[in-house]
Amino acid sequence: MTYDVAIVGAGVVGGLIARELSRYELNVALLEKCNDVAMGTTKANSAIVHGGFDAQNGTLKAELNVKGTAMMPELCKKLSVPFKNNGSIVVAFSDSETEHIKVLYERGVKNGVPGLSVIDQAELRRIEPNISDKAVGALLCESAGIVCPYELTIAAVENAVTNGVEFLRNCDVEAITENADGYVLSTSLGDINAKYIINAAGNFSDDLARMVGDDSIQLIPRKGEYYLLDKSVGNLAVHTIFQCPNEMGKGILVTPTVDGNLLIGPTAVNQDSKDDTDTTPAGLKEIVEKALKSVPVVSARNAITSFAGVRAHPTNDDFIIGWCEKSANFLNVAGIESPGLSSAPAIAVFVRDILGEKVELKEKANFVETREEPVRFRHMNDEERAELIKKNPAYGRIVCRCETITEGEIIDAIKAPAGARDVDGVKRRTRAGMGRCQGGFCGSKVVEILARELGVNMNEITKFGGDSKIIYERTK
Amino acid sequence: MxxxxxxxxxxxxxxxxxxxxxxxxxxxxxxxxxxxxxxxxxxxxxxxxxxxxxxxxxxxxxxxxxxxxxxxxxxxxxxxxxxxxxxxxxxxxxxxxxxxxxxxxxxxxxxxxxxxxxxxRPRGALSIAGCRTSGIMTAGTAQKYVNIDGYMPGHEVVILGSGDIGLIMARRMTLEGAKVKMVCELMPYSGGLTRNIVQCLDDFGIPLKLSCTVVATHGKDRLEGVTIAKVDDKLQPIPGTEEYVPCDTLMLSVGxxxxxxxxxxxxxxxxxxxxxxxxxxxxxxxxxxxxxxxxxxxxxxxxxxxxxxxxxxxxxxxxxxxxxxVTGKCVYTEGINGVRYIVPQRINCETDADVKLYFRVGAVYNNAKIVVECNGNEILSKKKKKLCPGEMEYVTLKQSVISTLPADSKIIVRVEA
Missing domain, CATH: 3.50.50.60 (FAD/NAD(P)-binding domain)
Incomplete structure (x- = not known):
């Protein structure tokens, strides 16, 4: 079969493009080299829906950020993804920084960001009680928010698959050739034919473009390390708290997450590797030191985990979205660094419109716009719980004690369209293993359930695909 | 209901x-x-x-x-x-x-x-830098895979922390044919029972590296190795003492x-x-x-x-x-000078039996004395040849003594080295 469109990369950008294209009568394949969606930059970033005052006026970043952020609440509602409009503040610690936030304010107004205001120290302390005494004022952005990037991606891909998109995991594109009908993608799953290719390969989008002779995309991998802190300190920050930005990005932030944890980070260090996501002693130290400047009561003692992500920083400092100059039907969506998550809903529409220049987009009659909300036992009251277990006893067994996740929810996550195939996939879909014990108790249970539901042996289950085996052969 | x-x-x-x-x-x-x-x-x-x-x-x-x-x-x-x-x-x-x-x-x-x-205690609580591959697990999780599920969780093992579960698993993994390369312990002493150090490490020639920790993990999918380093008396890694140890499994027994x-x-x-x-x-x-x-x-x-x-x-x-x-006025317990805590934290003055005070010390002591006092008066003392954090201690307070103590007063337990 020849697909109309092959989207390469199932991060938040590829996922939302897939969902957007699934509205139309097109054969769409979503190719992902890993065992799951959201495995690259998408799973390790600040999870922020930015206001849109950072990017220079007139850039794609500015335009798509403001549009994407405006779309986010409604999109999240349709996809049953938690979104919180907690607002953000950029804190000034000196007169020169106070001047700087005024510049950001002006820029934001020009970019069309709603809900911006400059606030004084007293107001800052009132709305953000744990802020440092040394903070003298802030830029408040009421339209900013927080969303879980992988939950959004999982929901988007699930919805896309429901609407007919084919999700191909462990599908690594090795070469691309052109013929009269379009493209042949040589992949780890064999040859795949497509009339159009959308390059949403994140850090690897430069490599993918090179496969069709396009070497115009210049990316610098930039690592960002984070600490995730326990829910017991999740309320230390109300807003997403930024410091004044510098040439390497928006600096170390302190933010609540939609799940109630506290996230601090990221560092920003350029590196050669596209996939080195190791945390470093120096990076972890830097996070805490800088976060303390904003919120002096933050402590790494409350850390439940640390992680790092690699962002694809484009040397031209703007998103690269458009038809490739070297190959007619190859559409680049590259260099999507921050505010990529915020912009993703708008990027999807923008890409659809570009594709529409060449492809007739005929709306499907039966497009399902919403994704049903997964069962969330922990958010239910006693009556709802009793009712649920009566319908399906699997919801009566708690597997993850820390986060109160039931066996039923884990089975749902495996059986969902584009569902979980590994332990991390279950974790990201259900939160099983995401709590204080970090899977110490439930990890082996999740392995057992995965093996049972997928009909394989326990020792075939991985942490995140590839060689990430959890257990080996039988004991003696 | x-x-x-x-x-x-x-x-x-x-x-x-x-x-x-x-x-x-x-x-x-x-x-x-x-x-x-x-x-x-x-x-x-x-x-x-x-x-x-x-x-x-x-x-x-x-x-x-x-x-x-x-x-x-x-x-x-x-x-x-x-x-x-x-x-x-x-x-x-x-x-x-x-x-x-x-x-x-x-x-x-x-x-x-x-x-x-x-x-x-999981890895996150330790802030070990490095990769997030498979092959990093608590000793208890590994124990479940081996003893309950019957699967090998790895073949070349480094254990961080000399808690009892870690020591037990060092022996268990060795008996199952894995190579346990070492047990690293941050403190200058082990947190495990002496008998476990002898029976689980010494008897199998597994080195116990004291004042040593894992500073980084390495690998892409499955763990490929760890970097260990010696720590100073403030428990901070000493630059220059790093050593790479190839392994596919890091087991944590850190509390x-x-x-x-x-x-x-x-x-x-x-x-x-x-x-x-x-x-x-x-x-x-x-x-x-x-x-x-x-x-x-x-x-x-x-x-x-x-x-x-x-x-x-x-x-x-x-x-x-x-x-x-009996529930009423109480006396309260407090550990000082090397005694980290006491259980129970309060005792009813009119209690009907003798009460054992359980506690742990914060360091290793040789030929020390445990002293219990109230309002400056020594109630009892007990000589101990050795006290260490890994072993819980107790002293017994007679009911007849408790009943003489004024309500709301403090019972202090301390170590005299």
Missing amino acids: LNFDLAVVGGGPAGMAAALKARESGIEKIIVLERAETLGGILEQCIHTGFGLHYFGEELSGPEYAGRFMKLLADTDIVVKTDTMVLDIASDNTVTAVNKKDGLLKINAKAVVLAMGCRE LIPENELSKNAGLELDRVTNGPRVDEYRETEQKGVFACGNVLQVHDLVDYVTEESQIAGLGAAKYIKGEK
Whole structure:
């Protein structure tokens, strides 16, 4: 079969493009080299829906950020993804920084960001009680928010698959050739034919473009390390708290997450590797030191985990979205660094419109716009719980004690369209293993359930695909 | 709504001993709620021996030790619900639990015993830099894979932390054919029992590296190696001492944390050192009718001591239900000069029996004296050849002495080196 469109990369950008294209009568394949969606930059970033005052006026970043952020609440509602409009503040610690936030304010107004205001120290302390005494004022952005990037991606891909998109995991594109009908993608799953290719390969989008002779995309991998802190300190920050930005990005932030944890980070260090996501002693130290400047009561003692992500920083400092100059039907969506998550809903529409220049987009009659909300036992009251277990006893067994996740929810996550195939996939879909014990108790249970539901042996289950085996052969 | 005299949360050694003691003390309607599929708690995966030397006077395996209590329970009409998770304990001691068969259970109990045990400190709490591959797990998780599921969790192992589970797993993995390269311990002494160091490491030639930690993990999918380094007396890695050790498995045995989510949600204040609820001599918490015992109260070295403590709590709960428990003015305990904490934290002045004060020291002491005093007067002292953080200590206060102490006064326990 020849697909109309092959989207390469199932991060938040590829996922939302897939969902957007699934509205139309097109054969769409979503190719992902890993065992799951959201495995690259998408799973390790600040999870922020930015206001849109950072990017220079007139850039794609500015335009798509403001549009994407405006779309986010409604999109999240349709996809049953938690979104919180907690607002953000950029804190000034000196007169020169106070001047700087005024510049950001002006820029934001020009970019069309709603809900911006400059606030004084007293107001800052009132709305953000744990802020440092040394903070003298802030830029408040009421339209900013927080969303879980992988939950959004999982929901988007699930919805896309429901609407007919084919999700191909462990599908690594090795070469691309052109013929009269379009493209042949040589992949780890064999040859795949497509009339159009959308390059949403994140850090690897430069490599993918090179496969069709396009070497115009210049990316610098930039690592960002984070600490995730326990829910017991999740309320230390109300807003997403930024410091004044510098040439390497928006600096170390302190933010609540939609799940109630506290996230601090990221560092920003350029590196050669596209996939080195190791945390470093120096990076972890830097996070805490800088976060303390904003919120002096933050402590790494409350850390439940640390992680790092690699962002694809484009040397031209703007998103690269458009038809490739070297190959007619190859559409680049590259260099999507921050505010990529915020912009993703708008990027999807923008890409659809570009594709529409060449492809007739005929709306499907039966497009399902919403994704049903997964069962969330922990958010239910006693009556709802009793009712649920009566319908399906699997919801009566708690597997993850820390986060109160039931066996039923884990089975749902495996059986969902584009569902979980590994332990991390279950974790990201259900939160099983995401709590204080970090899977110490439930990890082996999740392995057992995965093996049972997928009909394989326990020792075939991985942490995140590839060689990430959890257990080996039988004991003696 | 189900009505019981006593609801016991947890069916491990603590919960079973408390339930049985309450029954023996005349309590009729008792229910034990256990989240796992079977009673026995963590003992079920502890197939090595060394359990029961103090309590039964013989050496048993974990399942054997638990089995004795299971048998005693089975001979009673104590209601046992396994595969049942307690979700909430309300301020009126109503227990909400859930399982597949009964759905949502509401249990109205006159008294509640908390016996949820403890969990292992995970990697995140240590902030080890590096990769997030598979092959990094707590020693207890590895133990479950080997002893319960029957799978090898790895072949070349480095163990961080010389807690008892780590030591036991060093031997277990070796016996299963894995190569255990070393056990690294951050402190200058081991946190495990001496007998385990001898029997699990020395006997197999596994090196114990003291004042040494893992500073980074390496690998892409599965762990490929770790970097270890020596630490200084402030426990900070010493630059230049790093060493790369190839391995596919890092097991963590770096401490246990009482599992007090339910206690916290019920509004109980936790002791900042033990991370367990603050209790009186019968292990009654600050919430009336709610008792705590076993590793949820304080992490014990030996299950025998868990049993002993849980019997105290079971007896206390029975007295409470029958309206016989003394509750009134108290004296309060405090550990200083090397004594990190004391359990119980308070003692009723009119208590009806002698009281053992349990504690741990913060460093290794040789030929030291433990001194107990109140208002500047020495109540008793005890000479010890060796004191170390890995072994829990106790002193016994006579009821006749307690009754002479003024209400609200402080009983101080300290080490004289």
